[in-house]
Amino acid sequence: MAVFDSIHLFLQELIGAYYMQLIILVGINTIMATSLNLIIGYTGQLSIGHAAFMSLGAYCSALVTLHLGFPFLLSLLCGALFAAIFGVIIGIPTLKLKGDYLAIATLGFGEIVRIVCLNLEITGGAMGLRGIPKKTNFVWVLLAVLFTVFILNRIIKSRIGRALVAIREDETAADSMGINSTYYKILCFGVGAFFAGLGGGLLAHYIRFLHPKTFDFMKSIEQLCMVVLGGLGNIWGSFVGATILTVAPEMLRSVADLRLLIYGLVLILMMRLRPQGILGEQTRLAPFFSQKIRNLLQKRTRTNT
Amino acid sequence: MLRIENVSAGYGSIRVLHQINLHVNEGEIVCLIGSNGVGKTTTLKTISGLLRPEEGRIYFRNRDISRTPPHKIVEMGISHVPEGRNVFPRLTVRENLELGAYARKDKAEIKRDYAMVMQTFPQLALREKQSAGTLSGGEQQMLAIGRALMSRPRLLLLDEPSMGLAPLFVLGIFEIINEINRQGTTILLVEQNAQLALRTAHRGYVMETGRIVLDDSTEALLKNSRVRKAYLGE
Numbered sequence: 001m002a003v004f005d006s007i008h009l010f011l012q013e014l015i016g017a018y019y020m021q022l023i024i025l026v027g028i029n030t031i032m033a034t035s036l037n038l039i040i041g042y043t044g045q046l047s048i049g050h051a052a053f054m055s056l057g058a059y060c061s062a063l064v065t066l067h068l069g070f071p072f073l074l075s076l077l078c079g080a081l082f083a084a085i086f087g088v089i090i091g092i093p094t095l096k097l098k099g100d101y102l103a104i105a106t107l108g109f110g111e112i113v114r115i116v117c118l119n120l121e122i123t124g125g126a127m128g129l130r131g132i133p134k135k136t137n138f139v140w141v142l143l144a145v146l147f148t149v150f151i152l153n154r155i156i157k158s159r160i161g162r163a164l165v166a167i168r169e170d171e172t173a174a175d176s177m178g179i180n181s182t183y184y185k186i187l188c189f190g191v192g193a194f195f196a197g198l199g200g201g202l203l204a205h206y207i208r209f210l211h212p213k214t215f216d217f218m219k220s221i222e223q224l225c226m227v228v229l230g231g232l233g234n235i236w237g238s239f240v241g242a243t244i245l246t247v248a249p250e251m252l253r254s255v256a257d258l259r260l261l262i263y264g265l266v267l268i269l270m271m272r273l274r275p276q277g278i279l280g281e282q283t284r285l286a287p288f289f290s291q292k293i294r295n296l297l298q299k300r301t302r303t304n305t
Numbered sequence: 306m307l308r309i310e311n312v313s314a315g316y317g318s319i320r321v322l323h324q325i326n327l328h329v330n331e332g333e334i335v336c337l338i339g340s341n342g343v344g345k346t347t348t349l350k351t352i353s354g355l356l357r358p359e360e361g362r363i364y365f366r367n368r369d370i371s372r373t374p375p376h377k378i379v380e381m382g383i384s385h386v387p388e389g390r391n392v393f394p395r396l397t398v399r400e401n402l403e404l405g406a407y408a409r410k411d412k413a414e415i416k417r418d419y420a421m422v423m424q425t426f427p428q429l430a431l432r433e434k435q436s437a438g439t440l441s442g443g444e445q446q447m448l449a450i451g452r453a454l455m456s457r458p459r460l461l462l463l464d465e466p467s468m469g470l471a472p473l474f475v476l477g478i479f480e481i482i483n484e485i486n487r488q489g490t491t492i493l494l495v496e497q498n499a500q501l502a503l504r505t506a507h508r509g510y511v512m513e514t515g516r517i518v519l520d521d522s523t524e525a526l527l528k529n530s531r532v533r534k535a536y537l538g539e
Contacts, residue, residue, distance in 0.1 A: 159407075166404050169393035176353055176387055178379030178408030178456060 008137035020138065024206060026246045027141035028199050031148045033226035033238035035195035038152055040224070041232035042161065043188045044168030045095070046103040048220045049110035050196055055215030056113060057083040057197025058204040059123050062132045065205070072135040072205065076144075079201035080194045087193025091186040098171075110220055117212040128211035129204075136206035144202055148195050152235055155191065164188055165233075229270060231277025240278055306331045306491055307352065307383075307460055312361030312371075314351045321347045323515045324361065329460065329493050334486050336494040336502040336523070338536060339512035345495040346388050348512075349462045352493070353385035354378040365460070380408045384458035386449045388465050388495075394438030398429055401437050401448055405455030415455070422451040425481060443474035450481065460491045467498045479505050499536035503527050511536070 012020045036050045061079030064070040070078065094105040117123045124130065155161055163184045166174040174181050204210055222245065230241025248266075252259045270277075307329040315321040321344045329335045337345050350356040352363060354375035363371045370378055384405075393401050402422060406415045423430040426447045432440060437448055446466055453461055466482065467475040479501055486492050496502035503509055503523045511519035511532060519526065526532050533539045 162400070162404060163407065165396065166393055166407075169395060170391045172355065172387055173391035173393065174404075175355055175375045176379065176385040176391075177404050177452070178376045179404075180374065180376040 004137055004139035007139050011138055022247060022250060024136065024138060024141050026243050027145045028202050028206070029223070029226060029242035029246050030145050030239050031195055031199040031202070032223045033230065033242040034148055034152055034235050035192045035199070036223050037227045037230075037232065037235060037238045038155070038164075039188055039192040040227055041234065041238075042156060042168060043164040043185060045185060045188070046099060047106040047189075047192070048103050048217075048224055049090075049106035049108075049113075050192070050223045051215040051217075051219035052106075052110035052113040053083040053087060053193040053196035054200035054203070054219070055117060055210075055212070056086050056193075057200030058210055058215070059117060059129065059200075060197070061201030062129055062204040062210055063122065065132060065135075066129075072140070075205075076198060076201040079204070080197035083197025083200065084190045084194035087189040087191075087196075088186055090193075091189035095182060095185045095189070107217065107220075110215075110217060114212045114216055117215075123212070124210070126212075128209055130209055132204055132208045132210070134205060134208050136202045141202060144198055148198065149235060149239075152191075152195070156235065160184065160187070168233075225267060229267070229277060231279040234277065234279050237277050237279035244278075306366060307493070308364040309348075309352070310362045310364070312348075312351060312358045312363060314347060314356055314358045316356075320359070321515050322351065322358075325512075325515070325517050327510055327517060327520075329491060331459075331491055332486075332489070333508060334482070334492045334494060334506040336496055336506035336509045337512060338496055338499040338502055338509060340497070340536075343512045344515045345512055346464055349385060349464050349493070349495055352378075353383055353462055355385070376408065379456055379458075382457075382459035383462065384453040384456045384460070385462040386453045386464060386466070389468065392437040392440070392445050392448050392452070395436055397434050397436050398440070398448060399433045401452050402429075402455050405452035406457075408456055414457075418455055418457060422454055425454075425484070426451050443470050443478070446470060446474075446478060447481070450478075450485075454485065454490075458490060460493065461485065463492060463494045465495060465497060467496060467501065475501065499532070503532075 032050065032054060036047070039045050039047045057079035060082035061075040064078045065072070065075045090109050094102060097105055118126055163174065163179045166177065166179055167181045167184060171181050226241035226245050227238055228241070229244060230239065231237030249259060249263070252262055255262070309325060309327040311324045311326060313320060313322050313324055325348065327348070337348060339345055347356065351358050354370065354373055354377070358371050361371065362369055365381060365383060368381070370381065373381070393404065396404070402419060406418065409415055428444055429447055429451060432444065437445060440448060450463070450466065463482065466478050470478065475498070482492060482494065482505060494502055494506060503526055506523050509521065509523045509526045510517050511526070519529065519532065521529070
């Protein structure tokens, strides 16, 4: 895809390599956060193993590129499908669990994946997987983000989306409405894992080096924070959350030692002052800002008169 | 219409129902009374498939549904209003009702039923766009019943519709239950308010510790000295 490359290079020339990298990471994190939001925010299933699905997608797509010489798009697809299969496999036994129990089970799954990757030969073990060709660029990420948001949006606004929200609100009631909650929960895990795998594939072909540590528990927590910060049950919120939590650590580089401290403080304050997240639920980005602007204007006219 | 034969059920290793037998004929209101924890709710959950019977059979319109998953049972025409009015709190009244028709695909008919529910419960019509969690207890109960009606059930399972409601609301709800029945829906009613339940229903079953101990017409049960002593406070 030479066209993609030249667009990428042109833009990079314009804004510089550093900002380009930041934008690409924001994009990948947006894919991760929005797909996690489907699981946590819409369906109400507390999963803290999202990084594991990302890692499955990353390793799988990197390996098919390295060993089988698959074209980029196909290897991304392989990674995403591989992760989705695991999403479904994990979904079947664990989805009888609720709340904290599900969280612990997904946490366990995440650790299993990390340790397996650490010990397999094919993944490079503790040495990590090297020499993945750099194929991810701005255009690919942009297309992937648009694809993710489009598909997730379609799901959320469809019959499936209504079923997912009903399950979140009250699973027993959803069952007695004739919603097959087990089926929908597994579907939601499968779709969530698919996009996490896609994000992983993009990351693998961007940073060109995979290590199990990249996808540890902290990564899952970071993604959870993006979802919560932006707003549970709000796709646009996840975009905002992913942007802030990708850019903020960079901004705080000058106070590197205090970074995690500030990060933690922000989350605590957030939970205390605005638990519904920055955007809250069910708000679109545009109406949110237009409402803010309208409020401002009203205030101004009030003070004028 | 509904026939339960020797059904036992429970949660994990705890058995709640011991070989109960019960039937509901088309067009009836049947009530199931008994004190706390005797297995009334468990009976309803077993019928609607939320719980699997450990033994015994449940037949609905001559088909065995004892192993059928809940969403299939809804499609077959049994709708369950769970105890404590499990409405979807953050969804609007309208969305709640629409979810009630989830198993159906006939859009025009759904619209008609929606209008009918709005007519039956005028209070809900006033609060169409309000989220269900902000409704009063009585309104939530109405919503839960209305939502169950949206699946156009042949058999409606009502679990404690009077629970936690003001006396005036309770009477209103029971009037509506009668009205729903007159329009052709069969009802199996679980109630702790035995007085009211026996006055509303045609036949009744009395449950004690997981077993059916009495069944008769409600007239007879109202006269029964044991029932009067235990449940009607005499």
